[in-house]
Amino acid sequence: MSKNNADNVSRPVSAALGIAGGLLAGAIFKQAWKLISRDDDAPDAGDLERGWAEVMIAATLQGAITGAVKAALNRAYLEHNHEEDEDD
Numbered sequence: 001m002s003k004n005n006a007d008n009v010s011r012p013v014s015a016a017l018g019i020a021g022g023l024l025a026g027a028i029f030k031q032a033w034k035l036i037s038r039d040d041d042a043p044d045a046g047d048l049e050r051g052w053a054e055v056m057i058a059a060t061l062q063g064a065i066t067g068a069v070k071a072a073l074n075r076a077y078l079e080h081n082h083e084e085d086e087d088d
Contacts, residue, residue: 010081013077014077017073017074017077018070020073021066021069021073022066024069025062025066025068025069025070028065028069029061029062029065029066030042032061032065033058033061036061037054042058042062043058044058
């Protein structure tokens with residue numbers, strides 16, 4: 001596959017991975033928060049009834065999960081493309 005074709009294919013794939021990763025990370029975070037806090041709803045910055053510590057812990061956990069999911073999906077995609085390039 002030529003470089004231009006690969007770039008044309010990788011942009012929509014990258015966008016789809018980003019959307020799927022966001023959805024997956026959100027679902028993982030919701031489940032993790034339920035286990036940790038025994039509360040169905042995670043706090044957000046605008047939730048003034050929750051304390052700073054709870055909001056910051058939730059944000060940190062959400063960021064870590066999102067980063068890990070993004071890294072895993074990107075790595076898997078790059079390894080898959082690398083294997084295809086070796087086959088050519």
